[in-house]
């Protein structure tokens with residue numbers, strides 16, 4: 001049914017629901033919230049130039065260097081692994097999009113970005129603002145009684161300051177002939193080919209940084225938690241790395257091909273802890289029939305990734321973290337389950353025409369870091385200095401639009 005809805009009917013189910021918050025914040029220029037139509041197509045075409053499978057391979061040296069830097073940070077300061085993972089995620093997105101980076105985990109740019117992301121999650125998430133899209137008159141309530149408007153205005157100002165500053169740094173480099181081949185340099189020069197004005201180019205950079213920071217960091221933070229929670233899985237994955245990669249050389253992306261158990265761990269984590277548990281809601285752009293039901297034009301359509309991964313008809317023991325299921329069947333499904341609609345890209349990346357454009361870049365980040373972490377480190381819970389006992393970590397998530405690992 002999900003496939004029929006998002007893929008067979010992708011021409012009419014790739015819209016985004018009406019959102020006054022998104023209209024105020026982005027005026028239709030940000031990719032993830034842009035309405036389905038010519039502007040979205042141009043933004044998506046530009047994103048493809050940066051994030052296609054081939055283009056993503058060109059970002060591997062950046063990912064390798066940032067991953068090595070993250071491992072050094074963890075070695076020096078293991079207690080702050082959560083922050084070091086955040087730095088990795090932000091720095092890779094910044095490098096590929098703006099040709100900039102965050103060298104240290106205490107860089108104020110990181111904290112500011114994650115604070116803005118949280119504010120955005122809250123504003124667009126359930127209950128974040130009154131139902132102005134349903135009861136249009138609510139939009140006319142003056143700002144002094146409608147705090148969501150003030151929140152939108154302050155977030156917009158923060159985002160503009162943050163991302164225009166990154167564009168300015170890029171322009172400075174361009175004017176002093178210190179080009180570093182970043183995507184933003186290209187977009188500022190060639191934006192006309194995608195009908196993207198110079199003044200609006202920062203919105204697409206924002207899409208990449210906002211879309212790529214929390215998601216990548218959360219996946220890797222959950223990965224660490226999951227390894228701590230499942231010592232048998234950890235031992236098996238580390239044994240496999242030792243056997244295949246050995247101790248002399250640091251893992252390379254190509255090694256993944258020979259690491260079937262780790263590939264299964266990665267797929268199982270996408271199922272067990274999808275970082276976007278309800279994706280980003282789609283909307284029907286015209287009346288659409290799916291499975292005999294009418295989805296009227298304008299209806300919000302949610303791909304409930306979390307629930308799909310927990311369907312008992314599809315997965316044995318869906319509440320358990322069992323990578324082995326992906327060794328016995330391609331999509332981790334139980335024997336006899338209907339495989340229609342399952343494909344190579346995990347459903348955690350969404351579906352149809354709006355599927356995450358960065359799934360290759362993100363998957364490379366996940367694979368490289370998972371291999372490196374398992375290869376380089378032992379995973380142990382922190383110890384209470386007074387009692388010497390292990391301090392358990394809170395493995396629950398805090399779910400906004402993106403599901404976050406609690407700080408550890």
Ligand code: HEM
Pocket residue numbers: 031032033034044093207208209211212213215216219275276279280281282303348349350351352353354355356357358359361362
């Ligand atoms: C673990 C990592 C990631 C996951 C699980 C993930 C997941 C998703 C999901 C579920 C969607 C919504 C798809 C839909 O509407 O059906 C999405 C959209 C998007 N993602 Fe990702 N993502 C990840 C990493 C990234 C990265 C690294 C970037 C950028 C560098 C990125 C940029 C975007 C953008 C721009 C969109 C909006 C696409 C559109 O509306 O056309 N994502 N992602």
